[in-house]
Amino acid sequence: MSGVPMEHGLVLAAILFALGLAGLMFRRNMIFVLMSLEVMLNAAGLAFIVGGTAWQQPEGQAMFLLVITLAAAEASVGLALLIQLNHRFKTLDLDAASRMRG
Amino acid sequence: MGLPMTLLLPLTFLLPLAGTLILSISRGTLSERASAFVGVASIGLSALVTGLIFLQFLAGDGAPQTVTLWTWIAVGDFQPTIGLALDGLSLTMLGVITGVGFLIHLFAAWYMRGEEGITRFYAFMNLFVFSMILLVLGDNLLMLFLGWEGVGMCSYLLIGYYYQHSTNGWAAFKAFIVTRIGDVFLAIGMFLIFLELGTLNIAEILQRAPEVWARGDTMVELAALLILGGAMGKSAQLPLHTWLADAMAGPTPVSALIHAATMVTAGVYLIARMNGIFTLAPDVLYLVGVIGALTLLMAGFAALAQTDIKRVLAYSTMSQIGYMFLALGVGAFDAAIFHLMTHAFFKALLFLSAGAVIVSCHHEQDMSRLGGLWRRLPLAYAGFVIGGAALAALPLITAGFYSKDEILWQALASGNGGLLLAGLIGAFLTSLYTLRLIIGTFHGETKSDNARHAEAGRGLVHGLPLVVLAVLSTFLGAWLQPPLADVLPASPGEGVHAWHTALEIIASATALAGIALGAWLFLRRREWLARLAGQGWGARLWTLWNHAWGFDAFFDRLLVRPYRGLVRLLSGDPLDGLIGLSTRLAWLFNAGLTRTQTGKMRIYATSMVFGATLVLLVLVLGA
Numbered sequence: 001m002s003g004v005p006m007e008h009g010l011v012l013a014a015i016l017f018a019l020g021l022a023g024l025m026f027r028r029n030m031i032f033v034l035m036s037l038e039v040m041l042n043a044a045g046l047a048f049i050v051g052g053t054a055w056q057q058p059e060g061q062a063m064f065l066l067v068i069t070l071a072a073a074e075a076s077v078g079l080a081l082l083i084q085l086n087h088r089f090k091t092l093d094l095d096a097a098s099r100m101r102g
Numbered sequence: 103m104g105l106p107m108t109l110l111l112p113l114t115f116l117l118p119l120a121g122t123l124i125l126s127i128s129r130g131t132l133s134e135r136a137s138a139f140v141g142v143a144s145i146g147l148s149a150l151v152t153g154l155i156f157l158q159f160l161a162g163d164g165a166p167q168t169v170t171l172w173t174w175i176a177v178g179d180f181q182p183t184i185g186l187a188l189d190g191l192s193l194t195m196l197g198v199i200t201g202v203g204f205l206i207h208l209f210a211a212w213y214m215r216g217e218e219g220i221t222r223f224y225a226f227m228n229l230f231v232f233s234m235i236l237l238v239l240g241d242n243l244l245m246l247f248l249g250w251e252g253v254g255m256c257s258y259l260l261i262g263y264y265y266q267h268s269t270n271g272w273a274a275f276k277a278f279i280v281t282r283i284g285d286v287f288l289a290i291g292m293f294l295i296f297l298e299l300g301t302l303n304i305a306e307i308l309q310r311a312p313e314v315w316a317r318g319d320t321m322v323e324l325a326a327l328l329i330l331g332g333a334m335g336k337s338a339q340l341p342l343h344t345w346l347a348d349a350m351a352g353p354t355p356v357s358a359l360i361h362a363a364t365m366v367t368a369g370v371y372l373i374a375r376m377n378g379i380f381t382l383a384p385d386v387l388y389l390v391g392v393i394g395a396l397t398l399l400m401a402g403f404a405a406l407a408q409t410d411i412k413r414v415l416a417y418s419t420m421s422q423i424g425y426m427f428l429a430l431g432v433g434a435f436d437a438a439i440f441h442l443m444t445h446a447f448f449k450a451l452l453f454l455s456a457g458a459v460i461v462s463c464h465h466e467q468d469m470s471r472l473g474g475l476w477r478r479l480p481l482a483y484a485g486f487v488i489g490g491a492a493l494a495a496l497p498l499i500t501a502g503f504y505s506k507d508e509i510l511w512q513a514l515a516s517g518n519g520g521l522l523l524a525g526l527i528g529a530f531l532t533s534l535y536t537l538r539l540i541i542g543t544f545h546g547e548t549k550s551d552n553a554r555h556a557e558a559g560r561g562l563v564h565g566l567p568l569v570v571l572a573v574l575s576t577f578l579g580a581w582l583q584p585p586l587a588d589v590l591p592a593s594p595g596e597g598v599h600a601w602h603t604a605l606e607i608i609a610s611a612t613a614l615a616g617i618a619l620g621a622w623l624f625l626r627r628r629e630w631l632a633r634l635a636g637q638g639w640g641a642r643l644w645t646l647w648n649h650a651w652g653f654d655a656f657f658d659r660l661l662v663r664p665y666r667g668l669v670r671l672l673s674g675d676p677l678d679g680l681i682g683l684s685t686r687l688a689w690l691f692n693a694g695l696t697r698t699q700t701g702k703m704r705i706y707a708t709s710m711v712f713g714a715t716l717v718l719l720v721l722v723l724g725a
Contacts, residue, residue: 025708033704094703101701 009050016043030085030092034078041071108169110155111186114196115235117148118228125225134220138211141224145207145231149200159193164588166305168241182302187241190585194439195238195371198446202363203231205567209454210355212564213461223263223353230256234364238371242302243292246372250288250336253365254281260356261349273348280345284335288372291328295379298325308378317382326383329376330390337369337423340397344653346420347404350412354457357412362419362453363446370426370442374435377591381433391431391513395524398424400651402531406538407635407647409469411456414539417650418493419449421528425509428521434512434593436586441505447579448492448502451571455485458559458568459543464552469542471550478556483544485568490540492575494533494617497610501579510609511602516594526612533616541624 016039023036045067052060082092089096121144125137132140159167166189174182188196207227214220233252240246255278262274296302298321299310315322333339338346349361360366373380373390380387398421405417422445429438459475459482460467476483492502506529513522548554559565573579623631634640646652698709 021711025704025711028704097703098701101699 006050006054009053010047013043013047013050016040016046028093028095030078030082030094033094034075034082037074037078038071041067041074045071105154105158107155107158107167107188110151110158111167111169111188111239112171113151114148114155114200115232115239117144117151118232118235120144121228122225122232125221125228129221129225132221134215137221137224138214141228142204142207142211144228145200145204148231148235149204152196152200155188156193156197159188160585164190164585166589168305170241174244179300180296180302182242182244184245185241185303186239187305188239189589190587191371191374191439191589192238194443194584194586196235198443199231199234199238199364202446202450202571203234203359205570206355206359206363206450206454208563209358209457209567210353212559212561213355213457214353217353219263223260226256226259226263227356227359230260230360230365234368237368241304243295243304243307244302246304246375247288247292250332250368251285253360253368254278254285254336257281257349257360257365260360261352263352263356267351270351273345273351277345277349280342281335284332284342284369287328287330287335288332291325291332294321294325294328304375307376311378311382315382318384319382322379323383323386326376326379326386327389329372329379330386330393333369333372334393335369336372337366337427338397338420339369339393339423339427340400341653343397343401343420344650344657347413347416347650350410350416354412354453354460357416358450358453358457361416362449366419366423367426367442367446370423370430370438373427373430374439374590377435380430381591387431387433389431391428391518391521394424394427394429394431395521395528396424397421398428398528399524399531402528402535403647404650405535406531407644409542409648411459411467411469411472411539411543412453414469414535415449415452415456418452418532418535419445421532422449422493425506425525425528428525429509429512432513432516432518432521432594433591434509434516435590436584436593437505437508437512439584439586439590441509443582443584444492444501444505444575444579447571448489448500448575451485451568451575452489452493454568454571455482455489458482458485458564459556462556462558463550464555466550466552469539472543472548472553473546474544474548475553475556476544479544479558481558481565481568485572486540486544488572488575490536492579494536495529495609495613496617497606497613499577501575501577503610503613504577504580507606507609511605512593514601514605526609529609529612530616533613534620537617537620538624541620545625546628 020036020038020040020043023039024033027033027036045064048060048063048067050060052058052063085094085097086092121140124140125132166187168185168187170183170185172184174184207224210223210227214223217223230253233249233256235249237246237249237253240249258274258278261277262271264270292302295307299307299314301307301310311322335342346361346366350357352361380390401417401420401424405414405421408414408417422441426438426441426445429435429441456467459472459479462479462482463472463475466472488500492500494500495503495506497503506525510522510525510529513525574582635644649655
């Protein structure tokens with residue numbers, strides 16, 4: 001493990017984050033949006049792990065546990081919203097739920 | 103004769119007030135006869151009371167008497183009272199107002215018969231007499247101002263009496279607004295006097311003025327100038343004279359009472375009343391004389407070129423008040439008041455005779471449509487001849503001669519050659535336009551059917567006022583010497599007699615020359631005159647004089663049009679637009695920001711990313 005430099009890990013995290021962000025911005029299907037969010041959360045978790053390993057600190061792993069918990073909560077709320085969206089609009093297209101426009 | 107003044111003095115104005123109240127409360131329920139009876143009787147009783155006061159005053163020692171009814175307002179030192187003061191001056195005015203006023207009210211019962219709204223007419227007329235009496239009896243300037251504004255309001259109401267025609271409404275507006283300019287001056291003058299002397303009581307003002315102010319002090323000149331402004335507005339003197347000719351839109355008795363005999367002379371009364379202030383301000387006093395001289399010449403020429411008989415009389419009124427101002431200007435206050443009195447007699451006579459002509463000729467008042475009436479309307483003709491003779495100051499037999507001669511004599515005695523010359527030219531013009539008026543109305547051929555079917559008025563109500571005023575317009579009227587000796591300062595001509603007879607002869611010759619020239623021009627050279635006035639310079643001069651030297655057009659360009667332009671400019675409310683700019687900007691931002699609220703979650707997320715990136719960039723690069 002020690003052979004992998006911190007920069008590589010962080011770059012991987014950044015790439016994952018950017019991919020997730022792109023998915024969030026450009027995907028219309030809510031399932032994919034939720035998956036993109038998971039990817040972004042995990043990218044953030046990866047950055048914590050990499051940092052914790054590089055500086056030999058346990059807080060990085062502790063933060064990752066928190067991120068996983070957060071991701072689980074987020075996924076449950078997101079899936080509940082997804083079911084409601086499907087129930088109300090008979091579609092998974094997020095743009096259909098735009099009635100709160102100014 | 104045991105009645106106390108505390109009862110008699112208030113009665114003089116309470117009776118007309120009662121008449122007004124009865125008439126205005128009973129509107130519509132009183133018949134025409136009953137309305138006229140209430141309206142005339144209230145003034146008649148008031149005149150009787152004035153007669154009693156006159157007898158008591160003459161029987162007494164002639165000392166001024168004051169009656170304080172109650173304190174009007176009490177704010178610190180400012181404690182004007184509802185107080186009345188009676189002296190020779192106010193008694194003279196009171197006599198003119200109630201005496202001539204009663205005759206005119208009586209005549210109006212004939213003139214207005216069959217007219218719509220006679221109750222309204224008499225209610226306003228009584229209210230006018232009430233205000234006018236307050237004006238002359240008030241012992242402080244605030245009371246005087248109350249009456250001053252009251253008569254202005256009644257003048258407005260009565261000029262616009264025939265309100266169905268909008269031109270009458272505009273004439274009333276004009277009179278109200280133009281005199282209001284003068285009223286503002288008077289009000290400011292009152293403030294100044296209170297500020298400087300600490301009182302508005304007239305007797306106290308006259309007593310304190312010489313103690314506080316030196317002769318020619320700037321403050322006293324300013325105060326006198328402001329009072330003069332008020333007097334100019336009310337008395338239709340240059341340049342605030344333009345309203346009087348248009349004021350002839352009212353019924354003729356109104357013109358006789360308000361716009362000839364009483365209200366327009368209020369300015370003369372005011373200056374005579376404040377004589378102590380004016381003698382301290384010799385420059386302003388001289389200005390009074392100059393204004394009078396200019397007005398009498400201006401109005402004299404204008405009267406030459408009018409065709410409406412009432413307008414001729416209106417300009418002659420301006421001209422005669424100009425004489426009064428001239429007399430005031432040379433310090434001959436009693437001559438001015440004497441002329442005020444005789445003028446009230448003969449001008450009321452002329453106006454009432456004009457009223458008789460107008461009603462007899464089915465409301466025809468244009469000289470170019472009258473003529474040849476002397477056989478059909480003998481009483482009106484006699485009224486015109488006697489009144490006209492007094493107006494033209496025919497020597498020895500008329501009242502106007504004695505008063506006008508006195509004015510010219512005082513002008514000479516005070517050494518004001520220019521004013522004397524203006525007065526003499528004015529006298530010449532007066533006899534010229536008077537003769538033109540009489541010949542145009544009563545001689546020559548009858549020019550319209552209305553005049554051909556003229557019906558002479560009959561009855562006591564029609565005849566009595568004309569006869570009484572005609573008698574008063576002769577030398578008999580000049581015997582009524584107003585008891586002014588104790589009230590007004592001595593005139594410059596007092597005790598001097600050199601040249602007096604010579605001046606009398608010159609003045610008489612001037613008046614007679616005017617009449618001779620008039621008779622020659624208007625009887626023998628009629629066609630030549632008409633040709634002269636029809637073309638070239640004659641036509642231009644005629645138009646100029648017919649429009650009274652174009653003052654209306656001048657003021658229209660100077661004031662009315664710029665004002666209307668400003669109004670048009672401001673009608674869009676540019677200031678409001680400036681203030682409204684902030685709301686419009688807020689709306690604009692609102693519209694822009696509303697557009698970003700698409701309701702699409704992806705766009706919100708994207709903008710959040712951009713925002714976060716921007717903040718990060720700033721933090722990283724700025725650090």
